[in-house]
Amino acid sequence: xxxxxxxxxxxxxxxxxxxxxxxxxxxxxxxxxxxxxxxxxxxxxxxxxxxxxxxxxxxxxxxxxxxxxxxxxxxxxxxxxxxxxxxxxxxxxxxxxxxxxxxxxxxxxxxxxxxxxxxxxxxxxxxxxxxxxxxxxxxxxxxxxxxxxxxxxxxxxxxxxxxxxxxxxxxxxxxxxxxxxxxxxxxxxxxxxxxxxxxxxxxxxxxxxxxxxxxxxxxxxxxxxxxxxxxxxxxxxxxxxxxxxxxxxxxxxxxxxxxxxxxxxxxxxxxxxxxxxxxxxxxxxxxxxxxxxxxxxxxxxxxxxxxxxx
Numbered sequence: 544x545x546x547x548x549x550x551x552x553x554x555x556x557x558x559x560x561x562x563x564x565x566x567x568x569x570x571x572x573x574x575x576x577x578x579x580x581x582x583x584x585x586x587x588x589x590x591x592x593x594x595x596x597x598x599x600x601x602x603x604x605x606x607x608x609x610x611x612x613x614x615x616x617x618x619x620x621x622x623x624x625x626x627x628x629x630x631x632x633x634x635x636x637x638x639x640x641x642x643x644x645x646x647x648x649x650x651x652x653x654x655x656x657x658x659x660x661x662x663x664x665x666x667x668x669x670x671x672x673x674x675x676x677x678x679x680x681x682x683x684x685x686x687x688x689x690x691x692x693x694x695x696x697x698x699x700x701x702x703x704x705x706x707x708x709x710x711x712x713x714x715x716x717x718x719x720x721x722x723x724x725x726x727x728x729x730x731x732x733x734x735x736x737x738x739x740x741x742x743x744x745x746x747x748x749x750x751x752x753x754x755x756x757x758x759x760x761x762x763x764x765x766x767x768x769x770x771x772x773x774x775x776x777x778x779x780x781x782x783x784x785x786x787x788x789x790x791x792x793x794x795x796x797x798x799x800x801x802x803x804x805x806x807x808x809x810x811x812x813x814x815x816x817x818x819x820x821x822x823x824x825x826x827x828x829x830x831x832x833x834x835x836x837x838x839x840x841x842x843x844x845x846x847x848x849x850x851x852x853x
Contacts, residue, residue, distance in 0.1 A: 544624045547632045550656045555630060557588030560659045564707075565594055567613035568622035570727045571665060571698040571705035576626045578695055579663050588660060589629040593653070594619070595636040601759070602636050611711055611761040613726075618733065632657065645680060654688045661690060666697040666704075700725055717764035719823045729771065729819040732760060734800070736811050742791050743803065746837045748844075750784075750801035751811055753818070762798060767824040769847040772804050773817040780805045780851045782843050783818055786827035790836045805844070805853065822850055 547553065559582050565572050576592070583590040596616045600607060614622065616633070623631055634640070634652065643651070653659045662685065664678065678694050685692040697704040705725045713722035714730065723729050734753040743750040755762070765786040772779040783802040802818055824843055830836040 544626075544628055545630050546620060547630060548635070550632055550634065550652065553632075553657060555589050555591060555657065557583075557586060557660050558591045558630075558657055559583040559586060559588045559661045559663070560591045560593060560653065560657065561663045562593040562653075563665065564598070565592070565619060565623065566707040567710055567726055568619065568626070569613075569705055569707060569710060569725055570700065573626065573727060574698045575663055575665050575695055576623075576628055578693070580626075580628060582661055582663065582693070583629070586661065591630040591632060591657065591659075592623060592628055593632045593634065593657070595634050595640075597636055598759070599636055599641060602638060603641060607759070610759045612757075612759050613707060613710060613730070613761055615733075615757050615760065618731075622728075646684065649681075649684045650688065654690070659690045662692045664692070664694050666695060667706075711761050714761055714763045717766060717823055717826075719763060719768070719820055722763075723820070729821055730763070731817055731819040732762065732800070733815060733817040736814050736816055738812050739801065740792065743801065746833060746840075748803045748837075748840050749808065750803050751816060753800040753802065753816060755800070762800065763820060763823070765798070765827045767827065767843055768820050769822040769824060769850045770802060771819040771821060772802060773819070774804075774811060774814065779807055780847070780853060781818065782824075782840075782847045783820075784827060789827065789829035791833070803840075803844075805848065805851075 559579055561575055561579050579590045598610065598612060600610050620631065662681065664681065681692055699705070710722050710725050713725070719730070732755060734755040736751045737754045739750065739752040762785060768783045768785070770781045770783045772781045781802045781804045783800065785798060785800050787797060788799055824846060830839060
């Protein structure tokens with residue numbers, strides 16, 4: 544996949560295009576992208592994704608403290624690259640750009656610069672200023688500017704429409720199995736390993752404390768999880784806790800993310816780590832002292848080892 548951040552002087556053959564945020568690159572998005580590639584093959588063209596970054600709410604400062612996204616831009620690039628689409632065009636979103644009408648955007652960007660030949664959109668696609676431009680508007684534009692358009696029905700899982708909003712809700716409720724089913728992969732987060740208070744090491748469960756650089760990144764519900772761990776080019780299994788450390792160091796309102804990597808005992812401060820959530824084991828709980836906590840961690844480790852068959 545070729546990534547473009549400058550759309551001047553593009554040279555894309557017969558562009559077959561889709562446009563959207565693609566937060567999560569979930570099964571619904573994947574259905575659109577599969578159809579995009581299919582049409583590109585039929586028409587002898589190249590498949591193209593157009594997305595905007597940063598997220599408009601980050602630029603326009605609209606309820607930023609409430610914004611939660613499944614992906615940052617690097618994660619989105621990674622997930623989209625796995626779909627084997629030919630091109631990803633990232634249009635920088637600025638306050639000036641936000642003033643463009645949907646009509647101007649289509650004419651100036653899709654028609655004149657990208658030279659769209661065919662547009663594929665999802666069932667609930669809306670875009671433009673205040674997201675007022677829906678399929679009927681796009682259909683009128685297609686006729687005006689001479690490109691064709693196709694809208695796909697919603698992707699259903701268990702008779703439910705897949706959407707990024709629902710996946711975020713499942714993660715917040717702790718419904719990890721359903722969230723992963725809608726995504727089509729295991730939800731993951733990446734962050735930097737920072738130094739903690741070493742209490743985990745003292746009780747036999749050293750942890751890597753993960754600091755996520757993006758405040759808008761969606762973090763699953765507090766609790767204990769079986770996870771896969773990616774560190775550099777190496778993969779491990781781990782048990783991860785999200786919460787306020789109520790037994791050892793209560794910090795109400797402050798969310799900590801720490802992972803005990805199984806069969807691993809290295810200091811990895813200041814390194815980037817990625818954890819993929821496989822299964823939610825239990826809620827975070829306040830125990831009656833260190834001994835009770837340690838006993839429960841031993842039981843958690845046994846259960847997680849069984850999950851990974853190690």
